[in-house]
Amino acid sequence: xxxxxxxxxxxxxxxxxxxxxxxxxxxxxxxxxxxxxxxxxxxxxxxxxxxxxxxxxxxxxxxxxxxxxxxxxxxxxxxxxxxxxxxxxxxxxxxxxxxxxxxxxxxxxxxxxxxxxxxxxxxxxxxxxxxxxxxxxxxxxxxxxxxxxxxxxxxxxxxxxxxxxxxxxxxxxxxxxxxxxxxxxxxxxxxxxxxxxxxxxxxxxxxxxxxxxxxxxxxxxxxxxxxxxxxxxxxxxxxxxxxxxxxxxxxxxxxxxxxxxxxxxxxxxxxxxxxxxxxxxxxxxxxxxxxxxxxxxxxxxxxxxxxxxxxxxxxxxxxxxxxxxxxxxxxxxxxxxxxxxxxxxxxxxxxxxxxxxxxxxxxxxxxxxxxxxxxxxxxxxxxxxxxxxxxxxxxxxxxxxxxxxxxxxxxxxxxxxxxxxxxxxxxxxxxxxxxxxxxxxxxxxxxxxxxxxxxxxxxxxxxxxxxxxxxxxxxxxxxxxxxxxxxxxxxxxxxxxxxxxxxxxxxxxxxxxxxxxxxxxxxxxxxxxxxxxxxxxxxxxxxxxxxxxxxxxxxxxxxxxxxxxxxxxxxxxxxxxxxxxxxxxxxxxxxxxxxxxxxxxxxxxxxxxxxxxxxxxxxxxxxxxxxxxxxxxxxxx
Amino acid sequence: xxxxxxxxxxxxxxxxxxxxxxxxxxxxxxxxxxxxxxxxxxxxxxxxxxxxxxxxxxxxxxxxxxxxxxxxxxxxxxxxxxxxxxxxxxxxxxxxxxxxxxxxxxxxxxxxxxxxxxxxxxxxxxxxxxxxxxxxxxxxxxxxxxxxxxxxxxxxxxxxxxxxxxxxxxxxxxxxxxx
Numbered sequence: 088x089x090x091x092x093x094x095x096x097x098x099x100x101x102x103x104x105x106x107x108x109x110x111x112x113x114x115x116x117x118x119x120x121x122x123x124x125x126x127x128x129x130x131x132x133x134x135x136x137x138x139x140x141x142x143x144x145x146x147x148x149x150x151x152x153x154x155x156x157x158x159x160x161x162x163x164x165x166x167x168x169x170x171x172x173x174x175x176x177x178x179x180x181x182x183x184x185x186x187x188x189x190x191x192x193x194x195x196x197x198x199x200x201x202x203x204x205x206x207x208x209x210x211x212x213x214x215x216x217x218x219x220x221x222x223x224x225x226x227x228x229x230x231x232x233x234x235x236x237x238x239x240x241x242x243x244x245x246x247x248x249x250x251x252x253x254x255x256x257x258x259x260x261x262x263x264x265x266x267x268x269x270x271x272x273x274x275x276x277x278x279x280x281x282x283x284x285x286x287x288x289x290x291x292x293x294x295x296x297x298x299x300x301x302x303x304x305x306x307x308x309x310x311x312x313x314x315x316x317x318x319x320x321x322x323x324x325x326x327x328x329x330x331x332x333x334x335x336x337x338x339x340x341x342x343x344x345x346x347x348x349x350x351x352x353x354x355x356x357x358x359x360x361x362x363x364x365x366x367x368x369x370x371x372x373x374x375x376x377x378x379x380x381x382x383x384x385x386x387x388x389x390x391x392x393x394x395x396x397x398x399x400x401x402x403x404x405x406x407x408x409x410x411x412x413x414x415x416x417x418x419x420x421x422x423x424x425x426x427x428x429x430x431x432x433x434x435x436x437x438x439x440x441x442x443x444x445x446x447x448x449x450x451x452x453x454x455x456x457x458x459x460x461x462x463x464x465x466x467x468x469x470x471x472x473x474x475x476x477x478x479x480x481x482x483x484x485x486x487x488x489x490x491x492x493x494x495x496x497x498x499x500x501x502x503x504x505x506x507x508x509x510x511x512x513x514x515x516x517x518x519x520x521x522x523x524x525x526x527x528x529x530x531x532x533x534x535x536x537x538x539x540x541x542x543x544x545x546x547x548x549x550x551x552x553x554x555x556x557x558x559x560x561x562x563x564x565x566x567x568x569x570x571x572x573x574x575x576x577x578x579x580x581x582x583x584x585x586x587x588x589x590x591x592x593x594x595x596x597x598x599x600x601x602x603x604x605x606x607x608x609x610x611x612x613x614x615x616x617x618x619x620x621x622x623x624x625x626x627x628x629x630x631x632x633x634x635x636x637x638x639x640x641x642x643x644x645x646x647x648x649x650x651x652x653x654x655x656x657x658x659x660x661x662x663x664x665x666x667x668x669x670x671x672x673x674x675x676x677x678x679x680x681x682x683x684x685x686x687x688x689x690x691x692x693x694x695x696x697x698x699x700x701x702x703x704x705x706x707x708x709x710x711x712x713x714x715x716x717x718x719x720x721x722x723x724x
Numbered sequence: 725x726x727x728x729x730x731x732x733x734x735x736x737x738x739x740x741x742x743x744x745x746x747x748x749x750x751x752x753x754x755x756x757x758x759x760x761x762x763x764x765x766x767x768x769x770x771x772x773x774x775x776x777x778x779x780x781x782x783x784x785x786x787x788x789x790x791x792x793x794x795x796x797x798x799x800x801x802x803x804x805x806x807x808x809x810x811x812x813x814x815x816x817x818x819x820x821x822x823x824x825x826x827x828x829x830x831x832x833x834x835x836x837x838x839x840x841x842x843x844x845x846x847x848x849x850x851x852x853x854x855x856x857x858x859x860x861x862x863x864x865x866x867x868x869x870x871x872x873x874x875x876x877x878x879x880x881x882x883x884x885x886x887x888x889x890x891x892x893x894x895x896x897x898x899x900x901x902x903x
Contacts, residue, residue, distance in 0.1 A: 123867040123880035169869030315825030317866030352771060352808055353862070393767055393806030396863075410766035411798075412805040472826035472868035479869060510825060546825045560828055564863070570805070675841065698834070702885075 088372040090380040092258035095249070102250035105149035109159030111199035112178040113137075115187075116238060118165025118321055119356065120479070121172035125188070129173045132189035133160045136196055146246045158196070161247075164325020164360075166238030168225055170478040171210060176220065176238070183220040184208040212498070225477045228495045230458065230484040232466050233442045237325035242360055245367040248328040254373055256445035260336050261381040264448075269340040270296055273444070275452035277464035282308055282399070282437030283515065283541045284617070285463070285530035291434065294424040295341040298432035303343035305334050306428065306435040308404060309350040309357070312396035313513035314564060316544035318468040319438040321480050323350065323357040326442065327364035331387060333441030335378065336448060338385040341434050345386060349404055352391040361389055396514070396568035400616040401427070401435050403570070414570045415616035439468055439543075459485035463529035473510070473546035476501045483528065490524040493547055504549040507648075508632070512541025514561045514568075515621035517628030518554060537628045539621065553650035554633040555640050559587040561625035565618065575613030579606050580622055587626070593653035593717070595641035604630060645716040652696040656718040659700075661686045663710035670700035670711060691718050749787060751776060756791050763792040766802055770809060779810045817857035817896050820875040821889075824864030832872040836861060838886035839893055857896055 089095050106112065115121075115130040137143045137158045144157035166174050171185035177199045184195060184205065191208060198205045209216045210223055217223045231237075240247035248254070260269055274289025295303065307330060311319040323330060334346045350358055365387055368374040376384045390408050398404045398413040401423045407413035408428060427433025443465060447455045459465050463485040469492070472478050476498035483492060489509055493499065500506055508518040517538035519526065526532050530540050548557065566580035583606050586599050607623030607630075614620050630637065639645045646654035659670070659679075664686045671679040671687050678694040681687030687710075689700070704711040755772045759765040769788060774780055780803050789799040803809045821827075821836045839845065839859055843852055851858040867873055870882025874889050881892060 119866040120869045123865075123870055123873065123882055169867065172869065312863065314823065314828070314863040315868060316864060317868070320866050354866075391768070391771060393771065393808040395806050407767065407806075410764045410768075410802070412801050470866075470868060472871065473829050478826070478871075513825070544825060546829065548829060552829050557829075560825070697837075 088370075090372065092262050092379055095254060095258050095379065098246075099249050099252065099255070101150050102146055102246045104153065105146045106159075106247070106250050107179075108149045108153075108156050109144060109146070110156060110179065112159040112161060113196070113199060114161045114163050114166075114176040114178065114239065116164075116166040116172060116174040116176075117162045117242070118167075118169070118172075118238075118324060118480070119317065120165065120169030121174055122356075124172040124186075126173040128189050129175065129187050129192070130160070130162050132192040133175075133196070136192050140196070146241075146244065146250065150246065158200070161241045162243070163238045163240055164242040165234075165321035165480050167229075167234065167480040167482075168220075168223075168477065169480065170476070175208075178239075181219050181221070183210060183217070183223070185210045224498065225479065225481075225496055228487065228491055229482055230466055231482050232446055232455075232458070233322065233329075233439055233468055234325070234480070234482045235446070236329060237322065240326070242325050242327065243363050245328060245364070245371060248326070252449065253328055253445070254332055254379075256448035257332050257335055257373070258379055259448055260339055261379050261383060266296060266340045266342065269336065269448070272452045273340070273447060276447045276455040277452075277459075277462075278440065278443055278447065278455065279463060279530060280437060281439035281443075281467070281540075281543075283512070283539065283543075285540060288436065288440055291424060291436070292337065292340055294422065295343075295432050295434040298425045300432050302345075302429075302431045303341055304428045304431055304433040305338050305341070305343045305346035306404070306408070306433055307334055307346065307348045307438055307441055308399065308401075308435055309348060309354075309438045310392045310398050310404060311351060311354075311438075312394070312399060312568070313541065313544050315472055315546050316470050316513055316541075318470055318480060318543045320351075320354045320357050322438050322442055322468075323354070324360055327357075327360050328368070329442045329445055330361075330438055331364055331368055331374070333436075333444035334387060335374065335385050336444050337434055337436070337441065339383050341432075343432075343434065344384050345388070347388050347390050347408060347428070349390050349392055349398075349408065352393055358389065358391060365389070395570070396564075397570045397616065397618050400618060403616065404435065405433065412570070414572045415618075417572075418615060460527060460529045462531055467528060467540065467543065469543045469545040471497055471545050471547070474500050474504065474549035474552070475547040485529045486527050488525050488527060489519070492528070492545065493524070497547065500547065500549050504551060506547070507550050507552060508548045508554065508557075510546040510548060510557065510625070511544070512539040512624070513544045514564045515539055515617065515624055516541045516544075517624045518548070518557060518632065519628065520632040537624065537631060539624070551648055551650070553591075553646055553648040554629045554636045555587065555646075556591050556648075556650050558626045558629045559584065559591055562587055562622070565622040569618065569622070573614045573616075573619055575610045576619030576622060579610035579613075580619075582606055583610070583623070583626060590637065590640050591646075591651040591653070593640070593644050593651070595637075597641065599641060600630065600634070600637055639715075643716065647715050649713045649715055654716065655696060656691060656714055656716065657689055657694060657696060657698065657700055658712050658714055658718060659687050659689055660710050660712060661688075663708055665708050665710070667705070667708070669703050669705065673699050673703045675699065691720050752784060752787060753791070756788065761792065763794050766792060766794070766799065767806070770799075770803060774809060779813045782811070812851070813855070815851045815855050815858040817877055818860060818875075819857050819893055819896075820860045820862050820865075822865050822867075822871070822873045822875065823861040824868065824871075826864075826868035827872040830872040832861075835872060835874060835884060835886050835889045838890050842890050843893070857893065 142157035175184040175187045270292045278288040279285040309319045402416040403413040562584045566584045571577045678690045701711045789796040874881045
């Protein structure tokens with residue numbers, strides 16, 4: 088039990104000292120990306136190897152016995168550079184190894200103990216080997232506040248969080264600040280909600296504080312349902328205590344005694360680590376009655392969301408916690424801050440928003456307000472994916488440009504392909520073309536360009552991606568996730584999907600573009616919640632910036648990016664075909680004619696355009712080609 | 725009890741068949757009791773029940789409704805609203821293709837199509853007739869760096885091609901034959 092802030096200080100010193108006794112300290116990333124690439128195997132190999140050597144120590148062990156020294160093997164959360172996983176970092180000298188296999192373990196441990204480096208496992212780019220992660224372009228342009236601990240501390244260890252200054256913000260609040268002062272501090276920091284909407288956090292807290300009522304609730308929204316986004320999940324997996332600390336401080340500020348973490352059931356590792364963190368915090372008296380010896384009580388429960396994108400909307404989320412269908416409430420509806428969970432005043436913030444709070448309290452509002460742009464303060468986290476060299480989880484100060492992210496941090500488009508668009512904000516966001524690459528990343532610039540911050544997916548698209556198909560993909564997602572309450576959203580997304588499917592199948596009509604625009608505007612204007620109001624964004628932005636692709640699909644019956652099967656053809660160049668029979672044998676519908684020593688020809692009427700012939704044609708021949716538009720059997724267009 | 729041995733066996737099996745649903749409901753009662761029997765915990769109850777039965781059988785939903793003093797329509801409405809819940813039984817193995825944006829732009833659906841083609845699956849019939857596996861898509865599993873990915877019973881296979889995916893599913897099928 089930690090009974091006062093002095094006790095917390097003492098513990099912090101003791102644990103920090105214990106960490107310094109771990110020499111070396113081997114950090115094996117166990118974020119989802121690295122785990123999928125075999126991270127746990129590497130972790131267990133390290134543990135076994137070091138244990139056999141007899142000098143495995145953990146922080147709690149050393150804290151008990153300060154004379155002890157040894158090697159630490161730590162399992163932190165996501166370190167961000169998912170494309171190069173599994174990642175292993177050695178502290179204190181800060182060497183980062185990439186794509187580590189279990190067989191590399193002895194070499195790494197020996198090198199770490201003698202202070203050497205295993206050169207072959209360093210990240211290498213353009214002939215240069217990088218020793219420290221902070222020199223790698225991927226990390227160079229980042230600014231880590233929310234992810235400061237992620238990847239550096241054991242995600243299942245409270246002592247490690249305390250060692251790095253964890254719960255100091257809470258201690259400061261409980262011992263030296265009134266609730267009004269806390270809210271004022273958050274207001275002055277300029278922090279805005281990082282769930283996508285960007286509502287000023289301090290104003291929300293104030294509204295909940297002002298709302299009358301003895302019983303209030305704090306909800307942490309980790310119902311990250313976007314396809315291609317994993318920021319909330321990585322944060323909960325990597326640094327769950329920072330989120331808890333933010334929630335407890337929020338509870339103190341608005342006068343709530345109970346909190347709920349709404350996390351997707353599809354994130355089993357995040358759920359597990361949240362449960363562990365809550366149990367640890369309760370055991371140490373950081374949750375429960377009389378937190379840190381004060382008169383403040385607060386406790387947190389976990390609700391596992393059952394998978395509905397619309398539950399990102401606050402009234403829908405609250406209803407689903409109450410065990411009902413998650414459908415947004417009709418207007419006029421009271422704000423959640425006045426009448427939320429069980430009709431009590433409720434403060435609902437995103438995971439990332441809560442994770443900022445401890446840092447703001449610790450380092451002060453002025454420090455935080457100094458980062459970012461005039462109206463968007465602090466940092467933003469993105470899941471950088473798609474056709475990009477360095478996939479991963481990144482945190483950047485607000486105000487840097489898309490170009491800096493894609494070419495600086497992301498390392499550009501692989502395989503010499505050219506950039507086409509960046510999809511930002513998931514199904515609610517939009518696709519921005521090349522001319523917007525110098526756009527500043529902040530809430531207002533993105534909204535003005537027709538996209539939005541959203542919850543933070545950033546998918547890079549190259550010349551190989553068809554924008555009409557991308558619009559269809561997102562519309563299919565929102566159509567599926569529409570709860571069905573508002574007719575414009577329920578019917579409108581369905582009709583838009585029909586039209587987009589028709590276009591990608593080569594059955595587009597001349598009037599379809601105008602029809603799509605009309606439907607999109609109606610859905611935007613006629614829907615109650617954020618899902619419907621933003622659902623047409625992918626369609627509207629692609630129509631705005633890539634209209635020529637729609638026209639090519641409809642009028643010329645050609646998919647210029649060679650994606651839509653109905654609008655492309657496969658063709659065997661007679662001068663290149665060596666009549667090797669490979670494609671002929673592999674064709675699942677026997678649409679290739681020919682024989683040994685007889686040039687092969689694709690029967691366009693029977694071809695299903697599955698692309699297998701292209702993938703099996705030996706590279707040295709490269710006889711099979713994919714071309715936009717439909718060929719007929721004579722070979723003419 | 726029964727003098728006639730064969731007759732005794734017959735009645736034992738019929739007895740078992742009639743007992744089985746009761747045994748199931750016994751576990752169901754436990755689950756409902758663990759959640760405090762509160763209708764506010766409906767979603768949590770359904771989650772545990774689905775873990776137990778691997779899907780939500782209709783008679784179980786009705787039973788839950790009565791136990792929680794809710795209308796069957798309410799329970800059915802919640803069960804059909806959330807994607808986590810399935811009202812259809814699923815196969816022994818789950819084959820999940822990630823169709824998040826990152827996987828989608830790496831042509832994840834061509835993997836899905838290849839498995840459908842090989843095992844003759846289609847929309848509305850995504851479980852093999854022998855209940856061996858169910859094919860699903862998921863919005864994002866968060867390992868976009870490995871796109872496109874396929875998840876077989878929780879194990880993630882990254883950078884997968886249609887051919888490789890079919891081979892992995894084939895090994896599931898052959899494993900069954902060995903047994």
